[in-house]
Amino acid sequence: xxxxxxxxxxxxxxxxxxxxxxxxxxxxxxxxxxxxxxxxxxxxxxxxxxxxxxxxxxxxxxxxxxxxxxxxxxxxxxxxxxxxxxxxxxxxxxxxxxxxxxxxxxxxxxxxxxx
Amino acid sequence: xxxxxxxxxxxxxxxxxxxxxxxxxxxxxxxxxxxxxxxxxxxxxxxxxxxxxxxxxxxxxxxxxxxxxxxxxxxxxxxxxxxxxxxxxxxxxxxxxxxxxxxxxxxxxxxxxxxxxxxxxxxxxxxxxxxxxxxxxxxxxxxxxxxxxxxxxxx
Amino acid sequence: xxxxxxxxxxxxxxxxxxxxxxxxxxxxxxxxxxxxxxxxxxxxxxxxxxxxxxxxxxxxxxxxxxxxxxxxxxxxxxxxxxxxxxxxxxxxxxxxxxxxxxxxxxxxxxxxxxxxxxxxxxxxxxxxxxxxxxxxxxxxxxxxxxxxxxxxxxxxxxxxxxxxxxxxxxxxxxxxxxxxxxxxxxxxxxxxxxxxxxxxxxxxxxxxxxxxxxxxxxxxxxxxxxxxxxxxxxxxxxxxxxxxxxxxxxxxxxxxxxxxxxxxxxxxxxxxxxxxxxxxxxxxxxxxxxxxxxxxxxxxxxxxxxxxxxxxxxxxxxxxxxxxxxxxxxxxxxxxxxxxxxxxxxxxxxxxxxxxxxxxxxxxxxxxxxxxxxxxxxxxxxxxxxxxxxxxxxxxxxxxxxxxxxxxxxxxxxxxxxxxxxxxxxxxxxxxxxxxxxxxxxxxxxxxxxxxxxxxxxxxxxxxxxxxxxxxxxxxxxxxxxxxxxxxxxxxxxxxxxxxxxxxxxxxxxxxxxxxxxxxxxxxxxxxxxxxxxxx
Numbered sequence: 001x002x003x004x005x006x007x008x009x010x011x012x013x014x015x016x017x018x019x020x021x022x023x024x025x026x027x028x029x030x031x032x033x034x035x036x037x038x039x040x041x042x043x044x045x046x047x048x049x050x051x052x053x054x055x056x057x058x059x060x061x062x063x064x065x066x067x068x069x070x071x072x073x074x075x076x077x078x079x080x081x082x083x084x085x086x087x088x089x090x091x092x093x094x095x096x097x098x099x100x101x102x103x104x105x106x107x108x109x110x111x112x113x114x115x
Numbered sequence: 116x117x118x119x120x121x122x123x124x125x126x127x128x129x130x131x132x133x134x135x136x137x138x139x140x141x142x143x144x145x146x147x148x149x150x151x152x153x154x155x156x157x158x159x160x161x162x163x164x165x166x167x168x169x170x171x172x173x174x175x176x177x178x179x180x181x182x183x184x185x186x187x188x189x190x191x192x193x194x195x196x197x198x199x200x201x202x203x204x205x206x207x208x209x210x211x212x213x214x215x216x217x218x219x220x221x222x223x224x225x226x227x228x229x230x231x232x233x234x235x236x237x238x239x240x241x242x243x244x245x246x247x248x249x250x251x252x253x254x255x256x257x258x259x260x261x262x263x264x265x266x267x268x269x270x
Numbered sequence: 271x272x273x274x275x276x277x278x279x280x281x282x283x284x285x286x287x288x289x290x291x292x293x294x295x296x297x298x299x300x301x302x303x304x305x306x307x308x309x310x311x312x313x314x315x316x317x318x319x320x321x322x323x324x325x326x327x328x329x330x331x332x333x334x335x336x337x338x339x340x341x342x343x344x345x346x347x348x349x350x351x352x353x354x355x356x357x358x359x360x361x362x363x364x365x366x367x368x369x370x371x372x373x374x375x376x377x378x379x380x381x382x383x384x385x386x387x388x389x390x391x392x393x394x395x396x397x398x399x400x401x402x403x404x405x406x407x408x409x410x411x412x413x414x415x416x417x418x419x420x421x422x423x424x425x426x427x428x429x430x431x432x433x434x435x436x437x438x439x440x441x442x443x444x445x446x447x448x449x450x451x452x453x454x455x456x457x458x459x460x461x462x463x464x465x466x467x468x469x470x471x472x473x474x475x476x477x478x479x480x481x482x483x484x485x486x487x488x489x490x491x492x493x494x495x496x497x498x499x500x501x502x503x504x505x506x507x508x509x510x511x512x513x514x515x516x517x518x519x520x521x522x523x524x525x526x527x528x529x530x531x532x533x534x535x536x537x538x539x540x541x542x543x544x545x546x547x548x549x550x551x552x553x554x555x556x557x558x559x560x561x562x563x564x565x566x567x568x569x570x571x572x573x574x575x576x577x578x579x580x581x582x583x584x585x586x587x588x589x590x591x592x593x594x595x596x597x598x599x600x601x602x603x604x605x606x607x608x609x610x611x612x613x614x615x616x617x618x619x620x621x622x623x624x625x626x627x628x629x630x631x632x633x634x635x636x637x638x639x640x641x642x643x644x645x646x647x648x649x650x651x652x653x654x655x656x657x658x659x660x661x662x663x664x665x666x667x668x669x670x671x672x673x674x675x676x677x678x679x680x681x682x683x684x685x686x687x688x689x690x691x692x693x694x695x696x697x698x699x700x701x702x703x704x705x706x707x708x709x710x711x712x713x714x715x716x717x718x719x720x721x722x723x724x725x726x727x728x729x730x731x732x733x734x735x736x737x738x739x740x741x742x743x744x745x746x747x748x749x750x751x752x753x754x755x756x757x758x759x760x761x762x763x764x765x766x767x768x769x770x771x772x773x774x775x776x777x778x779x780x781x782x783x784x785x786x787x788x789x790x791x792x793x794x795x796x797x798x799x800x801x802x803x804x805x806x
Contacts, residue, residue, distance in 0.1 A: 014178045041324065042345075072487060085438060
């Protein structure tokens with residue numbers, strides 16, 4: 001039921017965590033038909049954390065991001081997208097090429113360099 | 116108006132008898148609805164909460180708890196659940212006595228587009244029991260016809 | 271595949287009680303929430319991911335990770351660490367992500383900083399840092415993302431930040447920073463996102479943002495700014511700006527002249543009294559502008575060059591007139607909210623063809639001409655309540671085919687032109703004391719909620735005879751539930767008198783059908799003291 005986690009402040013068998021200890025992020029996790037509250041120190045992949053005096057929440061990144069700093073700034077892209085200055089795009093700007101391993105746009109190799 | 120809630124476990128769909136429970140419709144929202152049962156955390160119906168896409172028709176069930184600080188009036192929570200695509204909303208008010216009172220002041224003019232039902236006590240326990248076992252279930256909500264005039268055999 | 275299941279000499283060892291997972295020849299180790307008080311000793315050099323979060327680790331032994339040259343991500347969040355020496359993180363040449371949030375770090379190493387040449391993301395949020403030494407980031411020069419929010423910093427670590435020329439995103443939110451000096455961020459030319467919300471910032475140097483050539487998002491919300499942040503003038507790439515919940519009283523002329531890329535500006539919850547007429551000019555990407563309570567605004571702002579505006583809210587100001595060319599400047603307007611002003615006359619909104627909502631309640635409008643709302647075929651909601659409208663041209667609403675909500679509460683109407691109002695679902699006419707006409711339901715085939723000046727005007731929506739005598743309606747004490755049930759039976763009289771035992775399915779169909787026929791909620795509801803026949 002999610003009640004045994006370290007970050008939970010108040011908890012119920014049906015809803016899991018109802019509130020978190022200070023500085024923990026509240027995330028609503030869907031498991032089949034159930035949805036329970038979970039308290040964590042960092043949001044799950046695909047979500048970013050926003051801290052505020054009242055509560056700390058997890059919010060979805062853009063669909064093309066695997067992880068992000070905020071809604072408009074990705075830190076890692078999904079497969080098929082390439083990161084440049086916080087944006088995940090399907091192609092890279094001029095003078096850059098895409099690296100599939102890093103899923104990033106990287107500077108084009110100078111002419112005299114092979115790889 | 117009283118609501119009849121027929122719950123059929125998906126794995127018993129062909130053979131099993133539905134579990135029949137009861138509740139109360141809120142305001143003028145009485146009506147028929149059908150869908151897969153889907154639990155939502157009370158905090159998922161707040162202005163800050165995120166949308167969650169469901170692939171098929173579903174009926175939302177929310178167990179309200181007085182320990183969760185209210186983020187919206189309950190009618191707005193109901194409206195938000197319906198706006199998220201729910202065919203109907205069931206609120207378990209067993210542990211939140213204020214909820215039932217709040218709904219009772221519900222204004223007719225704030226019409227709700229689809230059924231909203233309150234359950235408590237034994238009916239709620241059975242329903243939440245299914246949820247806790249994470250048993251996929253199909254729910255049909257109907258208006259319970261109150262048998263107002265007992266049938267006397269005068270022949 | 272779980273490592274524990276594999277046998278054989280080559281299998282990299284998985285320290286107990288951790289959970290390990292194979293990633294090709296490498297290994298991912300999860301030791302989170304296992305009650306550990308120290309870093310496991312026998313970690314495989316092939317470890318690429320190590321999660322030690324949510325344990326009771328209060329200290330990291332020197333060289334604890336010195337063999338982990340291939341480690342890419344290290345999570346030690348949610349422990350009790352007070353200090354981490356440079357030696358503790360020795361050997362982590364490949365480390366890209368280091369998570370230290372939710373510990374009790376009070377200081378960072380200064381003389382021998384962490385040597386993490388490939389680190390990209392460093393989380394230090396939710397700790398107890400009151401300062402950042404000058405050399406703290408000397409060994410993480412590739413850093414791109416830095417979290418320092420929710421600490422106890424009283425000033426921005428200017429010198430330490432100079433070591434981070436590749437930084438792209440940083441949050442210093444939820445600290446106690448009071449001032450931003452000039453040239454604070456000069457070396458951060460790659461910074462795209464800067465969060466400073468929830469601090470105590472009162473003042474900032476007029477050149478404090480010099481050097482931030484790439485900045486797109488600046489969040490200054492929930493601070494104590496007294497003046498408009500003119501320092502933003504150097505941020506030519508700025509797209510998203512927030513300074514809501516501050517103490518700013520005026521927005522100067524040409525306020526955003528240096529920020530042509532701005533798309534959103536949030537500045538609500540400020541005691542803004544004055545707004546320069548040219549403040550919001552030449553912002554071709556701005557789509558929302560909200561101004562509430564700026565009482566000193568007497569004239570409509572000049573929005574020349576701000577052609578993408580979709581939502582304009584300018585309420586509780588001192589506007590008495592609208593420019594005739596308003597729609598030529600704002601062709602894409604979707605929502606126009608101008609309530610609580612002193613507007614007397616309306617221009618033609620003809621060129622605002624995308625308008626969906628207009629809010630003009632609480633003004634001094636007298637007349638509505640035929641051209642005022644002409645051709646607004648997308649208009650869905652029009653609020654003209656609490657004005658002094660005496661006359662509406664017969665064709666005023668003729669082309670409003672999408673209009674579903676019309677509010678004319680509290681005006682001086684004697685008649686209402688119904689041409690074009692066939693799509694209405696909500697109509698409010700309460701308070702128009704000289705409007706006696708009883709409108710036929712045929713005018714409003716989709717009506718659901720209607721408020722009339724007099725009760726008798728509601729009789730057309732439910733035959734008066736069907737209402738029970740007073741004794742069963744108003745006077746009988748009943749619980750809310752029974753009252754609801756009674757009103758339902760009363761509203762559907764066909765069930766009250768007949769003595770039968772209907773089949774459930776048929777009964778429900780009747781409920782559904784009858785709901786359609788009499789689902790119009792018309793108020794004031796006729797009753798014994800508000801008869802259907804007009805007393806006149």
